[in-house]
Amino acid sequence: MPGVRRTRLWIAGALGVALVAALVAGPLKKPALTVRNAHCFGWSVNDTGPRLVTLGDSMAQGNSRVDWGIHGNTSWYSYLVCGDDSRAADGGNLGINGATTTQILARTDDALAANPDILVVNGGTNDLARSVPLPRIIDNLRTILDRARDVDTVVIATVPSSRTVSADDLNDDIRALAAERGIPVAEFAPLLDRPGATFDGVHPTASTAAAMAAAVVAAVGRALPRT
Numbered sequence: 396m397p398g399v400r401r402t403r404l405w406i407a408g409a410l411g412v413a414l415v416a417a418l419v420a421g422p423l424k425k426p427a428l429t430v431r432n433a434h435c436f437g438w439s440v441n442d443t444g445p446r447l448v449t450l451g452d453s454m455a456q457g458n459s460r461v462d463w464g465i466h467g468n469t470s471w472y473s474y475l476v477c478g479d480d481s482r483a484a485d486g487g488n489l490g491i492n493g494a495t496t497t498q499i500l501a502r503t504d505d506a507l508a509a510n511p512d513i514l515v516v517n518g519g520t521n522d523l524a525r526s527v528p529l530p531r532i533i534d535n536l537r538t539i540l541d542r543a544r545d546v547d548t549v550v551i552a553t554v555p556s557s558r559t560v561s562a563d564d565l566n567d568d569i570r571a572l573a574a575e576r577g578i579p580v581a582e583f584a585p586l587l588d589r590p591g592a593t594f595d596g597v598h599p600t601a602s603t604a605a606a607m608a609a610a611v612v613a614a615v616g617r618a619l620p621r622t
Contacts, residue, residue: 434601435477437464440485445548445618447475447483448511450499450539451518453598454554454583454607455490469599471583471607472515475619482612482619486511495521496535503542513618514543515581515611517552519565520597524557533568540576548618549576550611553584558596579614583607 449455449472457470466473466488476485487509489502496518506514516539522532536551543549551573556562566584573580587593592603599607612619 433465434468434470434473435466437461437466439478440466440476441478441481442484444482444484444620445512446486446510447472447513447515448486448506448509449488449490449515449517450502450506451490451516451552452494452499452521453490453492454517454520454552455488455515456492457490457599457604459488459490461488468601469594469604471599471604471611474605474608475611483513486513490517493521494518495525495527496532496539497522500535500539503539507543507546511546513548513550513615514546515550515552516540516543517554517581517583519554519569520557520562523560523562523565529565529568532565533572536569537572540572540578548615549578550581550614551578552581552611555584555587555593555597579616581607581610581614583610586610 455470455472456467457473458467459465459470459473460467466477470488470490472488472490475481475483487506489506491498491502499516499518516536518536519532540549540551551569553566553569554562562584570580586603586606587597587599589603592599594600
């Protein structure tokens with residue numbers, strides 16, 4: 396069956412090229428993306444349960460390359476959608492390294508198009524690093540929440556400080572916004588402030604990412620069933 400053999404060889408070759416590209420085209424942030432630090436691959440994510448989507452920055456993306464089907468071990472999202480014992484169905488990790496709340500807001504339609512049952516929103520650290528005024532950051536987050544009002548469960552997360560700017564005031568405003576809207580808060584900031592919680596002063600290690608996933612579960616409550 397020469398035709399079948401050629402097809403199989405072509406598929407194997409294509410997978411090999413994709414794998415090499417994934418290794419070479421990792422994110423700018425360390426640790427460098429490799430197959431060995433994937434928490435899982437696209438073919439093993441959960442497709443049952445509440446549909447989870449996250450909209451944010453590097454706190455969501457971590458070392459994932461979802462365009463290559465790689466869910467990295469420094470993304471909290473991976474710990475909720477990977478494997479048979481996962482809590483949620485993979486609706487989409489729309490986190491982008493370096494994104495500001497203006498850029499996150501611009502992707503809100505993409506997040507809503509995924510029909511999430513649960514939407515987790517985080518952002519603001521990169522705004523602080525660019526000296527964006529707090530009222531503008533909160534206005535962007537408020538607009539995201541307004542547009543997501545029909546989603547069953549929306550969670551907003553506190554954010555880590557940048558290397559030079561404290562996020563304390565922003566996090567107070569995020570908590571106030573959540574209280575105003577009656578939505579839960581995933582408390583990422585205290586987890587990221589612990590000694591050894593990050594590999595560069597901002598971005599979580601794998602163990603911290605797992606703890607952040609637990610913070611999302613705690614915030615969401617009954618919307619995420621136990622496995």
